Amino acid sequence: MSTALYDSVIADFYDASPLVASRLQDVNFYLAAARNFGSPILELGCGTGRISAPLAQAGHPVTGLDISEKMLQRAEQKRASLPAEQRAHLRLVQGDMTSFDLQDYFPLIIAPFRPFQHLLNIREQLSCLACARRHLEAGGRLILDFFQTDAARMHDPDFLKEHTIADYEIAGDRRVRLTERTTAFHRATQCNDVEMAFTVTGPGGEQSRNVFAFTIRYFFRYEVEHLLARAGFRVLELFGDFDGSPLRDDSPEMIFVATAS
Ligand SMILES: C[S@@+](CC[C@H](N)C(=O)[O-])C[C@H]1O[C@@H](n2cnc3c(N)ncnc32)[C@H](O)[C@@H]1O
Structure with missing residues (x-):
């Protein structure tokens, strides 16, 4: 890694x-x-x-x-x-x-x-x-x-679309929307490139997008x-x-x- x-x-x-x-x-x-x-x-x-x-x-x-x-x-x-x-x-x-x-x-x-x-x-x-x-x-x-x-996660184009997996509150009166999308399938090497994005909205409506990009082995x-x-x-x-x-x-x-x- x-x-x-x-x-x-x-x-x-x-x-x-x-x-x-x-x-x-x-x-x-x-x-x-x-x-x-x-x-x-x-x-x-x-x-x-x-x-x-x-x-x-x-x-x-x-x-x-x-x-x-x-x-x-x-x-x-x-x-x-x-x-x-x-x-x-x-x-x-x-x-x-x-x-x-x-x-x-x-x-x-x-x-x-x-x-x-x-x-x-x-x-x-x-x-x-x-x-x-x-x-x-x-x-x-x-x-x-x-x-x-789940083999579908290794090829189904639906997983290439960003989708929300959680919406929750954190300290400081902030809301987090957690989304995920697969950015690339690598079936031959049994890996996916994935992005998790934590979009934080502050009390005044200000937003920041924090992306964790990683490759995961299947x-x-x-x-x-x-x-x-x-x-x-x-x-x-x-x-x-x-x-x-x-x-x-x-x-x-x-x-x-x-x-x-
Ligand atoms: C999903 S987290 C799991 C953390 C913890 N075991 C838990 O259950 O919450 C994966 C962890 O593996 C660590 N990790 C990944 N590759 C590693 C490596 N080659 N050597 C040591 N730690 C590694 C990461 O830094 C990360 O903290």
Whole structure:
């Protein structure tokens, strides 16, 4: 990925976005995983600490690794607001999930809300899995989540049209209209270029348009299974949503729970 894709407008809009704020089910899922598989936990692509902070609050030592300084600053603000004991549980590290060496082992490594889908090519993906495997304790678990690919999103021209996905209020009596459009399909490389625009209207009617442009990789179920196998992992469970339901045709997510083979 390009260095610090998230060192951009997205860091300012991330936590308040309804797409993020409404994702409470995954927080509970990762809290349950921490209870089942133990800690310390390594979160790859921890962003603003949306998952790492609640894990630390629940008493689990967590290392959150992210490449983006701006996202980590947000996480640090959350860390600073925790009581001392919980604060001590959360370590934040700036680093690249495709090449890191923390000199530590973890019974649980997670990558919540699809950071792996920012790894656009197989070299980066295998590099990330190799690093994760080197940091996984014997018998430990690696959990990766993806959206389940909807093939229409890889070619249907409807997705090229800008459409509103949320309209909400933020601090300072401002309204945000969040719109999204795919700007290019790259079916041969299983990637889409996407633009998310946060259009902010202030109390006096003044407007600003803040665009987060990124490329996202589309994965398929068996592709991930093969990748994991190639990197020395065995899939133990595959869920289609954070309620623990199995992967079905209409499942929104693909959540792989793997161990070293
Ligand atoms: C959608 S956010 C997810 C953040 C957090 N896990 C959550 O659940 O809210 C993706 C995060 O992955 C990070 N990321 C992307 N590529 C990365 C890389 N190569 N190494 C480390 N972090 C990366 C981004 O900086 C961003 O913070």
